[in-house]
Structures are given as structure tokens and as C-alpha cells.
Amino acid sequence: MSYDDLLDLLRRRRSPYAFDGRAVSDDDLARVFEAARWAPSSRNEQPWRFVVGRRGDAAYQAILAALTGRNPTWARTAPVLGLGLVARTFARGGADNRHRRHDLGAAGLALSLAAATRGLGLHQMAGVEGGAAAEAFGVPDAFEVVVAFALGHPAPDPAALVPADLAARASSPKPRRPLGETVFGPAWAEPLLSPSADSAPPERDGS
Incomplete structure (x- = not known):
């Protein structure tokens, strides 16, 4: 893969x-x-x-x-x-x-x-x-x-089986934090990776 x-x-x-x-x-x-x-x-x-x-x-x-x-x-x-x-x-x-x-x-x-x-x-x-x-x-x-x-x-x-808010939650976008807010370098909250490595499109799922 x-x-x-x-x-x-x-x-x-x-x-x-x-x-x-x-x-x-x-x-x-x-x-x-x-x-x-x-x-x-x-x-x-x-x-x-x-x-x-x-x-x-x-x-x-x-x-x-x-x-x-x-x-x-x-x-x-x-x-x-x-x-x-x-x-x-x-x-x-x-x-x-x-x-x-x-x-x-x-x-x-x-x-x-x-x-x-x-x-x-x-x-x-x-x-x-x-x-x-x-x-x-x-x-x-x-x-x-x-x-x-x-x-x-x-x-x-899903709306035919579960409450409407849960059905909507299942299909709603759930973006991730960018790498710059997740992967740090020598100092806390100092981004380790360059912005070019953080340019992936938004993710669909979160939970």
C-alpha cells in the first residue's frame, strides 16, 4: 500500500x-x-x-x-x-x-x-x-x-434510523488541526514542519 x-x-x-x-x-x-x-x-x-x-x-x-x-x-x-x-x-x-x-x-x-x-x-x-x-x-x-x-x-x-442531529453529525465535515498546531520543534508550540508539508486537503471524519 x-x-x-x-x-x-x-x-x-x-x-x-x-x-x-x-x-x-x-x-x-x-x-x-x-x-x-x-x-x-x-x-x-x-x-x-x-x-x-x-x-x-x-x-x-x-x-x-x-x-x-x-x-x-x-x-x-x-x-x-x-x-x-x-x-x-x-x-x-x-x-x-x-x-x-x-x-x-x-x-x-x-x-x-x-x-x-x-x-x-x-x-x-x-x-x-x-x-x-x-x-x-x-x-x-x-x-x-x-x-x-x-x-x-x-x-x-441514517436519518431513517437515528435522531436527525446524529444523522447530520455522521456526515458532517470534521476537520483536523493543521500540523503546525500539532507537531512542535525545540520550543512548545513552535511548528516543526514547514507550511508546504501542511497543505493536505481537509479531512472528512473525526471520531
Whole structure:
């Protein structure tokens, strides 16, 4: 894959708020999680774990019940719901793994990009009651629930499935900060890169 192909994939990736009625195949599910399996992690600990439910099964209902805020309003349209968890400590030595959430984020990005290549959308949610989810699945204390996610084929007409403001949010532009405000040099807030390296067109998606 070329750099331009990768950048295009990152820009096209969406976090949909509505999904159509199609199920996610076993093959698609295996492929997106295979991509997540190859994410980098501190000491190659791979601290992430995933719990996955399909619409109609008990796992799906338990994940849906643990979602907070407005998340249940739209997430119920997804054929697949999941949880992202991390091991609190390193398996080797037992020290606190302060990098664990960073590593789960890397796996989450791999999961999201792989989903996009399969015509799927993945929407990650911070709004999940981790304690309730952990209790529902008998998660050991050595692990913590960090994030939930919805996975499926994005609906062509979100407004028919979710509240109008969420449907509009799903398709609205979400620009990124320019590199000059993100990548610094010797002094804080001093841009490292020249303006010519910061001339990419606006990105479409944010979440």
C-alpha cells in the first residue's frame, strides 16, 4: 500500500451512527480482528482483549445494556457490538502497565481501518459502564473495560434510523488541526514542519 492509499483510507474512514440490516460475516469479523492482532504494543504484551456480541444473542444485549448516554439510541442499529478491554499489569513481572490504553488504541485503529477496507464502519464509544459490563461477562479484576464499539455496514439513509442531529453529525465535515498546531520543534508550540508539508486537503471524519 502506498502512502497516498493509506492517507486516503484514513480520510475516508467514518464512525457511523446508523447501520443497515446486513449481518457481518464470520470472514469479515475474523479479518478485522486479525488486523487488530498485529497492532504494536509495549513489550509486545498485546494487553487488549475483545468481547463481541451479535444482534439477538445474550452478549449483544449485555453490551447494549452497559452503554451510557445516547449511545443505546443509535448503537442498537448495529449488527455487532463489542467491548475493548486491557490487562492492568504486564504478564511478565506483574508491574502496572501504564501503556495499556495506548496499546488498546493502536489495536482499535487497526480494527477500524481493517473494517473500512471491508466496506464496514466501526464506531468506538467511551460511553460505557465498565463495571456493569465486567460483571455481566465475569471479567477478572486483572482486566478493565475501556471502550465499547459498534460494527456493521453503514446505513445509506441514517436519518431513517437515528435522531436527525446524529444523522447530520455522521456526515458532517470534521476537520483536523493543521500540523503546525500539532507537531512542535525545540520550543512548545513552535511548528516543526514547514507550511508546504501542511497543505493536505481537509479531512472528512473525526471520531
